[in-house]
Amino acid sequence: MPHAEQLPMKLCSAFPLLPSIFVIVTLLPLALADLNSDKQALLSFAAAVPHGRKLNWNLTTPICTSWVGITCTLDGTRVLALRLPGVGLTGPIPTNSLGKLDALRNLSLRSNLLNGILPSDIPSLPSL
Numbered sequence: 001m002p003h004a005e006q007l008p009m010k011l012c013s014a015f016p017l018l019p020s021i022f023v024i025v026t027l028l029p030l031a032l033a034d035l036n037s038d039k040q041a042l043l044s045f046a047a048a049v050p051h052g053r054k055l056n057w058n059l060t061t062p063i064c065t066s067w068v069g070i071t072c073t074l075d076g077t078r079v080l081a082l083r084l085p086g087v088g089l090t091g092p093i094p095t096n097s098l099g100k101l102d103a104l105r106n107l108s109l110r111s112n113l114l115n116g117i118l119p120s121d122i123p124s125l126p127s128l
Contacts (some may be wrong), residue, residue, distance in 0.1 A: 003016045035072075038079040039063050039103055042070070045097035049114075052088020071106070078103035091114030104128050 030092035039059075046057050055068050063079070064072035071081035079101050097122025098107070107128060122128070 011095075025077070034075055034103070035063065035079075038103070041097055041100035042067070042079070042082070045094065048094040048097060049092075050090045051084075052090075055084075055087065073103070080104065081106035081108075083108040084112070087112065089114050093119055095119040095121060096120055099125065102126060 010079065011075060040087070042057060043059070046055055053068075055114055057067050060066075061067065064076045069082055069084040069087070070079055071083070073080055075097075078115060080103060082098065082104060083106065085108055089109060091113075092115060093109075098104070099119055104125050105127045107122070
């Protein structure tokens with residue numbers, strides 16, 4: 001059992017870790033929430049826009065490693081790119097779907113049959 005004078009020393013040596021632990025505990029749920037938000041936006045897009053090829057997007061598969069056309073950040077917390085050239089997408093892009101991917105840097109939907117007006121939330125994406 002440590003002496004009474006050793007206990008404060010051990011607490012002081014652990015103190016520098018407390019801010020780091022606090023940041024991790026605070027930010028991890030936010031990062032997971034952002035990826036979940038990205039997942040919901042993409043599922044909304046896939047449900048609203050008919051497509052010829054199966055995308056294999058669903059709630060149970062990991063978005064960053066299993067979803068066709070998706071590239072995530074290295075830490076797997078956000079969707080950075082959506083590339084779906086020639087998958088048979090038809091019709092208009094719905095508002096409040098792809099425009100919610102606020103970390104998106106690359107969007108490629110070429111060689112599809114999309115039509116209509118580009119929703120205003122897509123050009124407003126900060127990194128696109």
